[in-house]
Amino acid sequence: MKDVPLEEIVRLAVLAGEVLLRNGAETSRAEETMYHIARACGADQAECFVIPTGVFLTVTDVSGRPLTTMRRVKGRTINLDRIAKVNELSRRLADGRINHAEALAILSRVANERTGFSLVPAMAATGLVGGSFAVLQDGGPGELAAALLAALTVRYIAHLVSRLHGVQFTFEFLGALTAAAIGSAAHYFWPWLSRDVIVVGGIMPLVPGMAITNAIRDVIAGDLLSGLSRGLEAALTAVAVAMGVVIVLAVM
Amino acid sequence: MMMKIAAVFVMGTAVGIMYRIPRSLLFYGALNATLAWLVMVLLAGAGTDAVAANFFGGVALGAAAEALARRLRRPATMFVIPGFFPLVPGREAYTTMRYVVEGRYGPATEMAAQTLLTAGAIAFGIFVSVTVYRLALAGGLWKGADRC
Structure with a gap:
């Protein structure tokens, strides 16, 4: 366990950090996981610095030789399943239940596998989020159905827009536009349906829940740079939705 | 009321699926959502101010999420996210936009303040309970704790 080459340690730790950051982990989790992985592989010292768009890592071996790597992280998604898997992996590596090579194999698989649900169940779940929020806002069966449809459509737009990488906040804007249009149309054809309840349900999937939660956790952990940028991301998302x-x- | 509790439970599960939480944890996330929402609604029903009710909803949510995270050894985020959605002041935010469009800036400002305060109260509630948990950990009140 202690004779892993420095380059291999760095490769494993940086990949773990990249997978965590890409799938929406908070900053302190990415930093701690990279540190624990590097130490478990036999590094003498490890220093990491993580911001929402990149990972920096310096590992020093017992002879005092340092190695620094930087990895730019582009295109963030949300996949808590992968975060749970990397978390589990770092635990098992630290306990010595798996060795470095096994960890690298598992990590590469986690980074590339398709997890979660395919489009249709994901759309159904998103629709349910909208529909059930309409119920919470005292909506009847009509509002429930219309909000369900609006939220479903929002998820489908996400699927269409996801190919346009690098264009931020377009999806939120278009999604809110569509949800509001569906709400207004439903109210026009069936005037007894509340437009407000339908639109509120429809924009529910656009709430930047992950950005807000991570912003709180980053600020608590003292990662002010990440906390501020994630907070700004949440605010800009809200503005994009409001504009739509x-x-x-x-x-x- | 039963209808709404069922809706919150469904919503918690659906948010979990949306954010790709591991399937075995979906139930706990939904349970946490129901807890936070019940705390909020019962307090609001008992005459507490809406902002304060949301704050205590956030506190309950954060505390339950940290407890579940320690117990199941999973990141707390997975239990916070589903619980957070039913509390979101979506109705208030929407009403603000409607007032702005209708040119009623007075009520719009009022509603915007209400939205921001409610959202801030939820966030601060989570903040408080997580901080208290960390302080308890640092103080050694919780033996055998582990990083999660």
Whole structure:
């Protein structure tokens, strides 16, 4: 366990950090996991620095030779399943239940496998989020159905827009636009349905829950740089959603 | 009321699926969502201010999430996310936008303040319970704790 080459340690730890960051882990988790992995592989010292768009790692071996790597992380998604798997992996590596080579194999598989649900169940779940929030807002069966449809459509737009990498906040804007349009249309054809409840349900999947939660956790952990940028991300998302809704409300 | 509890439970599960939480944890996330929402609604029903009710909902959510995270040895985020959604002040945010569009800036400002305060209260509630948990850990009140 203690004779892993420095390059291999860095490769494993940086990959773990990249997978965590790419799938929406908070900063302190990425830093701690990289540190524990490097130490478990026999590094004498390890220093990591993680910001939402990149990972920096310096590992020093027992002879005092340092090696620094930096990995730019582009295109963040949300996949808590992968975070749980990397978390489990780092635990098992630290306990000595798996060795370095096994860990690297598992990690490569985790990074590339398709996890979670395919499009149709994901759309159904997103629809349920919207529909059940409509129920919480005292909506009846009609509002439930319309909010379900609106939220479903939002998820489908996410599927269409996901190919346009590097264009931030477009999806939130288009999603809110569509949800508001569906709400207004439903209210136009069936005037007894509440437009407000339908639109609120429809924009529910666009709430930046992950950004807000991570911003809180980063600030608590003292990672102010990440906390601020994630907080700003949440605020800008909210603005994009508001713009989409406001345009439709102003026109219709 | 039973209808709404069922809706919160469904919502917690659905949010879990949306954020790809491991399937074995979906139930706990939904349970946490129901707990946080019940705390919020019961307090609001008992006459507590909406912002304070949301704050205590956030406290309950954060505390339950940390406890589950320690117990099941999974990141706390997985239990916070589903619980957070039913509390989101979506209705208030939407009403703000509607007032702005209708040119009623007075009520719009009022509603915007309400939205921001409610959202801030939830976030601060989670913040408080996580901080208290960490302080308890640092103080050694919780033996055999482990990083999660």
